[in-house]
Amino acid sequence: MSKAVLMQGNEAAVEGAIAAGMRFFAGYPITPSTEIAEGCARRLPQEGGKFIQMEDELASIAAVLGASAAGMKAMTATSGPGFSLMQENIGYGAMAEIPCVIVDVQRAGPSTGLPTSPSQADYMQARWGTHGDHPVIALSPSSVRETYTLIIRAFNLAEKYRTPVIFLMDEIVGHMREGVELPNPNELIINHRKMSFHDGANKQCYFVPEGEYVPAMKPFGHGERYNITGLAHDQSGFPTNSSQIAGKLCQRLMDKVEKNVDHICRVEEYAMDDAETAVVCFGGGARAVMEAVLQARAEGRKVGMFRPITVWPFPEKALKARLPQLKRILMVEHNHGQMLLEVQRVAGNEKPVDFLGRIDGTVITPEEILNKLAEMEGEHHAQ
Amino acid sequence: MIEDTWCKGCGICAAFCPRQVLEIHHGKVRAVAPEKCVSCGMCELRCPDYAIYLVNLEE
Amino acid sequence: MPSDLVHLYMRIDHLPQMWCPGCGNGVIMRDVAQAIDELINDPDERFTREDFVIVSGIGCSSRAAGYLDFNSIHTTHGRAIAFATGIKLANPKLHVIVLTGDGDCSAIGGNHLIHAARRNVGLTVIVFNNDIYGMTGGQYSPTTPTGDLATTAPYGNLDRPFDIAQLAAGAGASFTARGDVFHARETTEIIKQAICHHGFSLVDVYSVCPTYYGRKNKKGDAVEMLKWQQANLIPGARFETMSQEDRQGKKPIGVLTHNDYPEYTDEYLKLIDACRKKGRK
Numbered sequence: 001m002s003k004a005v006l007m008q009g010n011e012a013a014v015e016g017a018i019a020a021g022m023r024f025f026a027g028y029p030i031t032p033s034t035e036i037a038e039g040c041a042r043r044l045p046q047e048g049g050k051f052i053q054m055e056d057e058l059a060s061i062a063a064v065l066g067a068s069a070a071g072m073k074a075m076t077a078t079s080g081p082g083f084s085l086m087q088e089n090i091g092y093g094a095m096a097e098i099p100c101v102i103v104d105v106q107r108a109g110p111s112t113g114l115p116t117s118p119s120q121a122d123y124m125q126a127r128w129g130t131h132g133d134h135p136v137i138a139l140s141p142s143s144v145r146e147t148y149t150l151i152i153r154a155f156n157l158a159e160k161y162r163t164p165v166i167f168l169m170d171e172i173v174g175h176m177r178e179g180v181e182l183p184n185p186n187e188l189i190i191n192h193r194k195m196s197f198h199d200g201a202n203k204q205c206y207f208v209p210e211g212e213y214v215p216a217m218k219p220f221g222h223g224e225r226y227n228i229t230g231l232a233h234d235q236s237g238f239p240t241n242s243s244q245i246a247g248k249l250c251q252r253l254m255d256k257v258e259k260n261v262d263h264i265c266r267v268e269e270y271a272m273d274d275a276e277t278a279v280v281c282f283g284g285g286a287r288a289v290m291e292a293v294l295q296a297r298a299e300g301r302k303v304g305m306f307r308p309i310t311v312w313p314f315p316e317k318a319l320k321a322r323l324p325q326l327k328r329i330l331m332v333e334h335n336h337g338q339m340l341l342e343v344q345r346v347a348g349n350e351k352p353v354d355f356l357g358r359i360d361g362t363v364i365t366p367e368e369i370l371n372k373l374a375e376m377e378g379e380h381h382a383q
Numbered sequence: 384m385i386e387d388t389w390c391k392g393c394g395i396c397a398a399f400c401p402r403q404v405l406e407i408h409h410g411k412v413r414a415v416a417p418e419k420c421v422s423c424g425m426c427e428l429r430c431p432d433y434a435i436y437l438v439n440l441e442e
Numbered sequence: 443m444p445s446d447l448v449h450l451y452m453r454i455d456h457l458p459q460m461w462c463p464g465c466g467n468g469v470i471m472r473d474v475a476q477a478i479d480e481l482i483n484d485p486d487e488r489f490t491r492e493d494f495v496i497v498s499g500i501g502c503s504s505r506a507a508g509y510l511d512f513n514s515i516h517t518t519h520g521r522a523i524a525f526a527t528g529i530k531l532a533n534p535k536l537h538v539i540v541l542t543g544d545g546d547c548s549a550i551g552g553n554h555l556i557h558a559a560r561r562n563v564g565l566t567v568i569v570f571n572n573d574i575y576g577m578t579g580g581q582y583s584p585t586t587p588t589g590d591l592a593t594t595a596p597y598g599n600l601d602r603p604f605d606i607a608q609l610a611a612g613a614g615a616s617f618t619a620r621g622d623v624f625h626a627r628e629t630t631e632i633i634k635q636a637i638c639h640h641g642f643s644l645v646d647v648y649s650v651c652p653t654y655y656g657r658k659n660k661k662g663d664a665v666e667m668l669k670w671q672q673a674n675l676i677p678g679a680r681f682e683t684m685s686q687e688d689r690q691g692k693k694p695i696g697v698l699t700h701n702d703y704p705e706y707t708d709e710y711l712k713l714i715d716a717c718r719k720k721g722r723k
Contacts, residue, residue, distance in 0.1 A: 024532055045717040050531050050710055055557040059524035062517065062554075066497070066528025069515060070536065074528070092518050220495050220513040220529060221536050227453075227508050229516035238456060238508055239516075386444060389457060393464030393652075398665040427445065428626045429668070431468025432458050436445035 014039035023049030071219025091130030117361030135257035172284025213256035275304030464664025466649035503570030520550030580654030
């Protein structure tokens with residue numbers, strides 16, 4: 001461990017990304033993510049990397065995908081309105097299999113909403129914002145230090161699976177300042193995309209050997225010539241209208257995430273060993289939940305925290321494993337009930353799921369969570 | 384050389400051939416007066432489908 | 443067997459291309475291949491094939507990226523120039539050529555066009571300008587002349603058209619030019635100059651769309667449309683010698699603006715050097 005520094009969440013995103021090898025950032029100013037662009041503008045040239053402020057978010061994500069196709073680890077950062085604008089090209093990145101990281105520091109919406117206020121209402125958009133069927137990997141940090149380490153993981157997953165990864169922050173974490181001890185750089189695990197072409201199969205650029213899901217990638221300007229397109233394409237990268245080839249491609253895109261959920265999914269469980277009540281939360285919302293759980297435990301109540309760190313794919317297996325011991329689940333999130341739908345899907349009719357949400361741009365307090373827990377416990381006793 | 388299967392019969396080559404060497408017949412180009420060809424290459428230059436081009440017969 | 447040029451630079455397994463009979467796009471695509479071939483084989487220039495990247499957006503024009511056997515990327519509608527900006531910044535030694543259409547680069551992608559021109563990022567943009575949205579079946583575009591017919595202008599187009607070369611010049615592009623399908627040789631030369639230009643270059647090449655634009659507007663078939671180009675698009679040197687009266691209704695082709703402004707990626711590399719020197723002190 002190196003010495004502690006005082007750092008803001010948005011700054012930690014910059015430093016973590018640079019530690020992960022990110023050397024290209026394209027972005028457009030938007031509250032509450034702007035410090036990430038500012039940090040990249042200052043830091044990237046020092047590291048030999050490049051920052052460009054584009055004319056809008058459509059251009060930002062496009063430039064990021066272009067830079068990644070040319071071999072750089074690339075990132076953009078935005079908030080709700082800009083995230084909406086980026087959706088089409090996030091889908092392009094999924095289809096053309098171009099790794100990159102998109103940071104969304106969520107703010108209260110809808111529309112221009114409350115630009116400086118916290119929210120977690122882009123959760124479903126992170127998964128379903130683009131058109132068409134493709135999987136999404138999204139990670140959500142709940143502290144400044146985790147922002148640093150988790151964004152490195154976001155790059156690692158993007159590179160390993162050749163896909164855009166959504167880094168779903170929120171205003172709480174983005175603007176929070178904490179003293180953090182950053183990990184020693186040589187303790188970090190940094191992954192890079194598989195670069196060489198597979199032999200055989202006419203050096204087809206999207207060739208995937210049997211039993212694997214991710215083609216190797218060669219950056220432009222390194223010898224081989226190939227085509228990238230967002231149209232359905234064959235293994236050579238050329239567009240096709242064949243439903244058989246298109247179906248196979250789309251299935252592989254789904255499989256590369258779905259067959260690797262055990263590797264991709266991470267959760268934090270706190271005081272869950274004997275918990276009868278699980279409070280599910282993610283991102284900045286976990287701060288108040290942790291405090292509420294500590295207070296409930298001090299009163300001898302069997303409450304634990306279940307926090308998906310990988311928020312997409314939803315860590316279904318981990319939650320299912322806890323169901324038998326639980327009497328009830330409380331979903332706490334700063335929206336009108338989005339992750340709630342996933343929790344309900346997993347819990348089915350087995351366990352009651354209650355909800356505490358907020359859509360006015362303020363944060364949920366530990367007291368509110370405790371009151372809600374007391375109310376739930378009372379209700380269930382009465383039954 | 385004429386690549387018959389690529390020709391879409393648009394008629395550009397025939398219209399701009401300065402020596403009237405070419406003609407469109409049943410939707411495909413054909414050389415009706417090859418002896419008049421002066422190898423100017425206008426047909427190759429303007430064929431959108433790369434269906435006609437010059438070759439050096441001596442080679 | 444196709445010609446050597448086509449064999450060498452196109453993905454011939456995918457030919458004949460999917461464009462309509464008489465479409466000008468095939469000629470422009472050949473001009474691009476010819477220009478690159480001449481540059482690669484010019485001993486005074488240092489171009490290698492692997493350093494070319496062809497970037498396109500969406501529309502008829504943009505299918506060209508798939509046919510040209512280079513590093514190629516067929517991106518999303520309007521965003522080709524923004525993708526290209528990322529590619530060029532990531533690896534400035536690449537020669538990044540954007541193949542785009544009038545709708546792709548001046549409607550949905552208009553913002554990226556003017557900003558790339560303003561920044562002077564070293565890209566070469568070749569516009570396949572056919573005055574219409576062909577891929578979707580003939581809707582009016584930002585270059586469709588006022589009064590002309592399109593499926594979305596059944597009573598005549600009310601919009602005033604853009605002159606894309608002038609638009610780019612107005613946005614500060616350091617090199618702008620016009621070409622056309624009829625003057626294929628001249629256009630190939632212009633494309634070569636554009637590629638050699640160190641900075642942002644744009645060549646607005648007038649294509650012809652006999653299927654959706656020509657037919658609907660009684661401009662005749664491909665041959666008639668090319669004859670119109672022959673009569674009305676005049677190579678710059680000759681245009682200069684023409685009287686004001688003779689110039690009526692005609693447009694010059696050739697280079698419009700040519701300035702040496704600092705190129706963006708060059709400037710960025712200087713910035714990196716300066717930052718690193720400062721860091722060492």
